[in-house]
Amino acid sequence: MPVWQRSVHMPSRFYHPYLLLTLTMLFWSGNMVLGRAIRADVPPISLAFWRWAIALALTLPFALPHLRAQWPLLRRGWKAVLILGLVGVGGYNTLAYIALQYTAATNAVLLNSVVPIVTIALSWMFLKKHLHRIEWIGVMLSFIGVVAIVGRGDLSTLAGLRLNIGDLWMLGAVFTWAIYTIGLQWRPSGVDPMLLLAAFTTVGVLALAPAYAWEISQGKVINVTASSLAGIAYTGIFPGFLGYILYNRAVGEVGASKASLFIHLMPVFGTLLSAIFLGEIPQTYHYAGIALIFAGIYLTTAALPQLKASGTK
Numbered sequence: 250m251p252v253w254q255r256s257v258h259m260p261s262r263f264y265h266p267y268l269l270l271t272l273t274m275l276f277w278s279g280n281m282v283l284g285r286a287i288r289a290d291v292p293p294i295s296l297a298f299w300r301w302a303i304a305l306a307l308t309l310p311f312a313l314p315h316l317r318a319q320w321p322l323l324r325r326g327w328k329a330v331l332i333l334g335l336v337g338v339g340g341y342n343t344l345a346y347i348a349l350q351y352t353a354a355t356n357a358v359l360l361n362s363v364v365p366i367v368t369i370a371l372s373w374m375f376l377k378k379h380l381h382r383i384e385w386i387g388v389m390l391s392f393i394g395v396v397a398i399v400g401r402g403d404l405s406t407l408a409g410l411r412l413n414i415g416d417l418w419m420l421g422a423v424f425t426w427a428i429y430t431i432g433l434q435w436r437p438s439g440v441d442p443m444l445l446l447a448a449f450t451t452v453g454v455l456a457l458a459p460a461y462a463w464e465i466s467q468g469k470v471i472n473v474t475a476s477s478l479a480g481i482a483y484t485g486i487f488p489g490f491l492g493y494i495l496y497n498r499a500v501g502e503v504g505a506s507k508a509s510l511f512i513h514l515m516p517v518f519g520t521l522l523s524a525i526f527l528g529e530i531p532q533t534y535h536y537a538g539i540a541l542i543f544a545g546i547y548l549t550t551a552a553l554p555q556l557k558a559s560g561t562k
Contacts, residue, residue, distance in 0.1 A: 303485025338453025352415025391545025
């Protein structure tokens with residue numbers, strides 16, 4: 250049985266989808282920090298390629314035992330596997346790493362936090378999913394919390410932000426992730442999650458290989474140091490391997506709209522990681538923003554089911 254699946258020996262609370270999503274956002278927050286920190290030593294496509302090569306190597310031992318029996322199911326759903334592998338593995342992180350070469354972390358975090366709104370909007374536009382009023386309120390509350398953190402409690406900071414080429418790359422990343430999150434509902438049913446992740450990752454790595462070769466031909470190569478290798482290893486193990494396992498499972502249980510809302514936790518974890526590793530003391534606006542983010546998540550994950558049960562619109 251894959252290591253992440255529920256076991257009779259482990260309490261089920263460790264597999265609660267909201268806990269899985271929270272851990273995923275912690276891993277991905279570290280990924281954004283590293284992507285910016287090692288940009289001078291590791292070119293963006295190189296980082297994306299080796300991140301997924303490592304994740305694939307970790308996934309295969311759990312996936313291969315299921316391949317022969319479930320190959321017909323995987324082959325029947327090849328279109329979904331191809332698209333999800335291209336946008337979720339080959340697309341999002343590559344675009345984000347490219348964006349971090351050109352744009353400030355403030356801009357990237359703010360734009361990345363638009364993912365829940367884009368996901369919900371696309372679900373409403375193309376899947377005709379009707380949202381409860383409190384879901385919209387929850388999304389906007391958490392987004393305002395993100396803005397408070399990124400803008401440092403000062404509207405003039407936000408007014409000073411300007412879109413550049415890096416921001417456009419980040420917007421592309423946002424839309425690819427929203428498409429991936431929504432598209433997970435069409436993944437082949439009956440396929441073991443580890444085999445499915447291996448299939449997605451294989452597609453992504455194959456798509457990145459020619460781009461990686463082109464990057465090398467342009468003279469952009471990895472500056473091999475202990476810190477750059479450690480950074481690459483982190484992206485492959487935590488945000489790549491573990492992050493996608495946890496995220497895919499959580500989306501399957503709570504849906505795309507709720508799962509994407511947890512991306513608003515990334516600025517929260519970014520603040521905490523900065524305090525721990527950089528000695529930056531959180532300010533009042535950090536606490537206010539974090540409170541708004543958790544209020545928004547609470548409305549859509551705890552208050553909403555209670556309202557639906559009572560028949561409130």
